[in-house]
Amino acid sequence: MSVTVRELTAGYRKRAVLHRVSARMPGGAVTAVVGPNGSGKSTLLGVLAGVLAPMAGTVELPGGDRPGLVLQRSAVPDSLPITVRETVAMGRWGRRGPWRRLTAADRDVVEECLARLGLTGLAGLPLATLSGGQRQRALIAQGLAQEPGVLLLDEPVTGLDEASRGEVEGLMAEIAAHGVTVVHATHDPDAVSRADHCLLLSEGRLIAEGPPSAVVPARL
Numbered sequence: 001m002s003v004t005v006r007e008l009t010a011g012y013r014k015r016a017v018l019h020r021v022s023a024r025m026p027g028g029a030v031t032a033v034v035g036p037n038g039s040g041k042s043t044l045l046g047v048l049a050g051v052l053a054p055m056a057g058t059v060e061l062p063g064g065d066r067p068g069l070v071l072q073r074s075a076v077p078d079s080l081p082i083t084v085r086e087t088v089a090m091g092r093w094g095r096r097g098p099w100r101r102l103t104a105a106d107r108d109v110v111e112e113c114l115a116r117l118g119l120t121g122l123a124g125l126p127l128a129t130l131s132g133g134q135r136q137r138a139l140i141a142q143g144l145a146q147e148p149g150v151l152l153l154d155e156p157v158t159g160l161d162e163a164s165r166g167e168v169e170g171l172m173a174e175i176a177a178h179g180v181t182v183v184h185a186t187h188d189p190d191a192v193s194r195a196d197h198c199l200l201l202s203e204g205r206l207i208a209e210g211p212p213s214a215v216v217p218a219r220l
């Protein structure tokens with residue numbers, strides 16, 4: 001099911017960063033949100049994730065579902081003493097609360113997500129000891145463990161080598177093929193061209209929307 005924003009204005013304190021953005025992100029497909037630094041990509045993801053309230057306008061999510069949010073890798077400090085399995089298990093906290101024990105069903109979901117992302121063999125290692133690509137997969141597994149209908153990813157391929165970028169792009173396509181609406185912010189031209197749909201932001205305004213080939217300027 002698709003996600004729709006209408007006349008969305010949002011920002012921080014009194015300052016609007018997004019201005020009257022109207023766009024549709026198709027269900028079961030990958031949408032890339034592109035635009036220069038500071039154009040409002042992360043802000044849009046924050047509003048879709050429900051961590052930032054709109055100042056005006058509306059957000060329509062399938063079934064009123066809370067989307068899963070995969071943070072930028074750089075937002076996770078290296079000093080965090082947490083294993084890969086614990087990282088993925090945090091994806092269940094939204095359902096259980098952080099201090100409640102996970103149920104057997106929760107633990108099954110965690111193991112399934114670890115397996116799906118090829119992380120079973122790494123599950124007991126500290127997150128900080130993983131490569132950039134492996135760490136990104138752990139964060140995606142955490143997002144999937146929320147079993148969301150909408151998965152939001154903030155710059156999931158930034159800083160990865162070509163092989164890992166391709167792997168993460170392939171994963172996003174596979175997740176979408178399972179019916180999840182995937183929306184990611186990116187600067188990477190390959191990630192844009194492999195998306196199904198694209199939103200181009202500039203200075204907080206939507207300046208184009210459609211298939212990547214029609215939207216993305218050659219200079220990106």
Ligand SMILES: Nc1ncnc2c1ncn2[C@@H]1O[C@H](COP(=O)(O)OP(=O)(O)OP(=O)(O)O)[C@@H](O)[C@H]1O
Pocket residue numbers: 012017035036037038039040041042043044185
């Ligand atoms: N927590 C915050 N408090 C105040 N202003 C913020 C906050 N986060 C972002 N901004 C401002 O909002 C504007 C848009 O930032 P945003 O992070 O949404 O852009 P972006 O397109 O994701 O940029 P980048 O490509 O650099 O990640 C910028 O001017 C930024 O300074």
